[in-house]
Amino acid sequence: MLSRLVMRFTAIAFLLLMLVVPLALVGYLAFEDGAGPVWDAATSPAALSALRLTLIIAVIAVPLNAVFGIIAALLLTRPRLPGRTLLSVVIDLPLALSPVVVGLALVLVWSRNGWFGQWAIDQGVQVIFATPGMVMATIVVSLPFVVRELVPVLKELGTEQQQAAATLGASPPQIFWRIVLPAIRHGLAYGVVLTTARALGEYGAVAVVSGKIAGRTETLTLHVEERFQAFDLVAAYTASIMLAILAVITVAVMRLLNRGEH
Amino acid sequence: MSILATGVTKNFGAYTALDDVSIEIPGGSLTALLGPSGSGKSTLLRVIAGLETPDVGRVEIDGTDVTGVRPQDRGVGFVFQHYAAFKHMTVRGNVGFGLSVRRRPRAKIRERVDELLALVQLEGLGDRYPSQLSGGQRQRMALARALAVEPSVLLLDEPFGALDARVRAELRRWLRRLHEQVHVTTVLVTHDQEEAMEVADRIAVMDHARLQQVGTPKELYEEPTNPFVMGFVGAVNRLGESFVRPHDLELRQVPNGVTHAARVERVTHLGFEVRVELEQESGGALMAQLTRNEAEELGISEGDTVHVAPRRERVFAGGDGI
Numbered sequence: 001m002l003s004r005l006v007m008r009f010t011a012i013a014f015l016l017l018m019l020v021v022p023l024a025l026v027g028y029l030a031f032e033d034g035a036g037p038v039w040d041a042a043t044s045p046a047a048l049s050a051l052r053l054t055l056i057i058a059v060i061a062v063p064l065n066a067v068f069g070i071i072a073a074l075l076l077t078r079p080r081l082p083g084r085t086l087l088s089v090v091i092d093l094p095l096a097l098s099p100v101v102v103g104l105a106l107v108l109v110w111s112r113n114g115w116f117g118q119w120a121i122d123q124g125v126q127v128i129f130a131t132p133g134m135v136m137a138t139i140v141v142s143l144p145f146v147v148r149e150l151v152p153v154l155k156e157l158g159t160e161q162q163q164a165a166a167t168l169g170a171s172p173p174q175i176f177w178r179i180v181l182p183a184i185r186h187g188l189a190y191g192v193v194l195t196t197a198r199a200l201g202e203y204g205a206v207a208v209v210s211g212k213i214a215g216r217t218e219t220l221t222l223h224v225e226e227r228f229q230a231f232d233l234v235a236a237y238t239a240s241i242m243l244a245i246l247a248v249i250t251v252a253v254m255r256l257l258n259r260g261e262h
Numbered sequence: 263m264s265i266l267a268t269g270v271t272k273n274f275g276a277y278t279a280l281d282d283v284s285i286e287i288p289g290g291s292l293t294a295l296l297g298p299s300g301s302g303k304s305t306l307l308r309v310i311a312g313l314e315t316p317d318v319g320r321v322e323i324d325g326t327d328v329t330g331v332r333p334q335d336r337g338v339g340f341v342f343q344h345y346a347a348f349k350h351m352t353v354r355g356n357v358g359f360g361l362s363v364r365r366r367p368r369a370k371i372r373e374r375v376d377e378l379l380a381l382v383q384l385e386g387l388g389d390r391y392p393s394q395l396s397g398g399q400r401q402r403m404a405l406a407r408a409l410a411v412e413p414s415v416l417l418l419d420e421p422f423g424a425l426d427a428r429v430r431a432e433l434r435r436w437l438r439r440l441h442e443q444v445h446v447t448t449v450l451v452t453h454d455q456e457e458a459m460e461v462a463d464r465i466a467v468m469d470h471a472r473l474q475q476v477g478t479p480k481e482l483y484e485e486p487t488n489p490f491v492m493g494f495v496g497a498v499n500r501l502g503e504s505f506v507r508p509h510d511l512e513l514r515q516v517p518n519g520v521t522h523a524a525r526v527e528r529v530t531h532l533g534f535e536v537r538v539e540l541e542q543e544s545g546g547a548l549m550a551q552l553t554r555n556e557a558e559e560l561g562i563s564e565g566d567t568v569h570v571a572p573r574r575e576r577v578f579a580g581g582d583g584i
Binding site for chain 2 (some may be wrong): 022160161163164165167168169170171174178181183194
C-alpha cells in the first residue's frame with residue numbers, strides 16, 4: 001500500500017518537475033505582458049509561414065509514412081520473407097541515428113553537387129533549402145513509428161482470419177480493407193500519433209536541410225529556436241505554445257477516432 | 263461433390279507433412295481425417311482448401327483439377343479450430359461476409375443470414391459480437407459463415423478441439439444432423455477416434471505423413487490393416503504375435519493349453535463394464551473388458567492368477583509398431 005503511494009508520488013513528481021512546470025512556465029512567460037504581444041507574435045508573417053510549413057510537411061509526411069508503415073509491417077510479419085532481418089534493422093535505423101546525420105546525408109545526395117541534386121534541379125525541383133528536402137528529412141526521422149506499432153499487432157492478429165476471408169471468396173484487397181485494416185486500426189492510430197508528433201517537433205534533420213530562411217524554410221520548431229537566439233522571447237514562447245496546441249489536437253483527434261470500441 | 267487427391271507431397275523445410283498421399287472422398291459423405299498430431303491430417307485439409315500448395319500431386323474437386331486454383335475460387339467452406347471469427351464484425355457481419363464480398367444485394371444477404379442463423383440455432387444473436395458468444399456459439403457461427411456461400415465441400419479443422427467435453431458431444435450430434443439436412447461433402451479433421459467414429463461415415467487414418475487406411479468406422483475397428491490403425495481406433499493388447507481387443511480376451515480360472523497365465527493387478531467396476539488390468543507371467547500388461555455378469559461368474563479379485571486366451575485376434579505381416 002505504502003509502496004504504491006510512493007510510486008504514485010514519484011511518478012507525479014517526476015512529471016511535474018520535468019514536463020508540466022517547464023511547459024507552464026513557457027505559457028506564463030509568454031503572457032507576462034498580456035495577450036497583445038502574444039497575438040502579434042502569433043500572427044506575424046514569419047510565425048504564420050512557419051505554422052503553414054509545419055502543417056504542409058506533416059500532411060505530406062504522415063500519410064506517406066502510414067502507408068509505408070502498413071506495407072513494411074505486413075512484409076515483416078510474413079513467415080517466409082528473405083532479408084527480413086535486414087529490412088527490420090534498416091527501418092529501426094532512424095531511431096538510433098542522430099537526426100543531424102539524416103539531414104547531412106540528404107544534403108549529400110540532393111544538394112547541387114550530390115548524386116541526384118543536379119538531376120532534380122534540371123526537373124525544376126529544388127530539394128535542399130526547400131520544402132521537398134524538409135519533407136524527406138521528416139519522413140526519414142518519423143519512419144519507424146507506424147511499423148513498430150503495427151508489427152506486434154499483426155503478429156497477434158495471426159493469419160487465420162485472413163485465410164478464413166480468402167476461403168469465403170474475398171480478394172486480397174478485400175481482405176486488407178475489410179479484415180486487416182479494421183483489426184489493426186488502433187495500433188495504426190497510435191503509430192500515426194507518434195509519427196505526427198515527431199513530424200511536428202523534428203528539429204535537427206530539418207534544420208540541416210532547410211537553410212533556416214525565415215518566412216520561407218522555417219518550421220515552427222526552427223522558428224522557436226531562431227526567435228530565441230534573437231532574444232525575441234515572447235515570439236519564441238508563442239511559437240512553442242502553437243506547437244503544444246498542435247500536439248494536443250493530434251492526440252485529441254486520435255482519441256476521438258478511436259471512440260466507440262468494444 | 264467428390265474430392266480426389268492424388269500423390270500429394272508437402273514439405274515444410276526438412277519436415278515432411280504429407281508423403282505421397284492419395285485419397286478419394288465421395289460426394290455427399292462425411293469423412294473424418296483421423297490421426298495423432300503431426301500426422302499430416304490438417305495439412306491435407308489445407309491442401310484441399312488451397313491454403314497450402316502441394317509440392318507434388320494434384321487435387322480435384324468434382325472432377326475439376328483445382329491444384330493451382332486460389333482458395334477464393336475453389337468453392338470450399340473452411341472452419342478453423344479457433345473459429346477465426348472476424349472480431350470487429352457482428353454475427354450477422356460474419357455470416358454474411360462471403361455474400362457481401364460477392365456484392366449480393368443487401369436484402370438477399372439479410373434473408374440468407376436469417377436462414378443460416380436459424381439453421382445453426384443462433385436466432386436473436388445476430389447483433390452480438392463474437393466476444394459476446396460462448397465457444398460453441400462461435401463455432402456454430404463459423405459454420406454458418408462457411409455454409410453461407412453454398413460451398414461444394416465443407417472442411418472442418420478440429421472444429422470442436424477448443425471446446426469442453428459436454429459442448430463437444432452436443433456439437434457432434436448437431437453436426438451429424440446438420441449433415442443429414444445439408445448434405446454437403448464434409449471433411450472433418452480430428453485426433454479423437456471417438457469423435458471420428460461417432461460423426462463420420464468414412465474415416466481416413468493418417469500417421470507419419472501417410473495415409474494408413476480408409477474405411478467405415480466398423481471396417482477400421484474390425485479389420486484394421488496394420489497395428490497402428492488397430493491401436494488408434496480402439497484399445498488393443500499385445501499377446502505374443504497377435505493383437506487383441508480388450509473385449510475379445512477370454513478369462514478363465516483353469517488353463518486349457520492355449521491360454522497364457524496372468525496376474526490380476528486391478529479390477530475397476532464401470533457400471534455395465536468391468537475393466538481388468540493384468541500382468542502376463544511372461545511379461546507385458548494386458549487389459550480386458552468384461553460385462554458385469556461375466557465378471558461375477560468368474561469371481562476374480564486382485565492378486566488372483568487367471569488364464570487368458572483371445573476369442574478374436576489379428577496378426578499382421580511384419581506387424582509391429584504399437
